[in-house]
Amino acid sequence: MKTHLAAAVGSVVLTAGTLLGAPAAGAQTAAYPTSPFYVDDYAASYAYGTLTWYNRSVGVDGTLQAVGCRRVWFGAYGASDKLLGTRSTSTQCNTTYPLKTGIPADVTGGATYVIVCIDDHNAQPIKCERYDRRP
Template identity: 65%
Template structure:
């Protein structure tokens, strides 16, 4: 009986030591929120992809499909509607152009941009279609 009890107690102590000696789970950083870019189109031209909401900028990934000559324009705004920053591509003609290397759009205020406007422009930078996307 004592041997069985000693075995059970010894096993319990060994298990407790293993659990208590295990390193704590590492702190996980939350991923930045993203918003899909949808409904920005004019004829067969469109902008698709995603916005990534960083603390003081907004990242843009995706594609500009230009039928004819088009540009992608992205502007950031604070909660009062004040512009914070803007970036655009150069004019692209009859091509699908990757926006994955698009530089982050500045939003250098505490909390970052409240919303973003994404526009599909013509070759003269006149807007053909714009959509507003709020920070999630």
């Protein structure tokens, strides 16, 4: 009888110790919202990846596939359609180029939407797409 009681008490102490050492479920931070993007030039060049919506910027992680010479332009806009910040690549010719940058959006709540454009070698837009922030 004593061995069963000792085993039961030991099990309760071990379980309590494990639970007390575990992090609280509410202590985890929520992930920032993301949006996939894809823009092509109606030919063979395209840019794709993910926009990550932070509080005062938008992260870009993706790839440009340039056939001929192309560049990618990003513009972050606020709720009143005001341009908050831009980023662009340099002109890239016949290559695969990584897109890894942050677009400033230094207002409370950050950007409401981002415009992504594929430009020609003279920085003239060929095609642009709008991506809205989603909760």
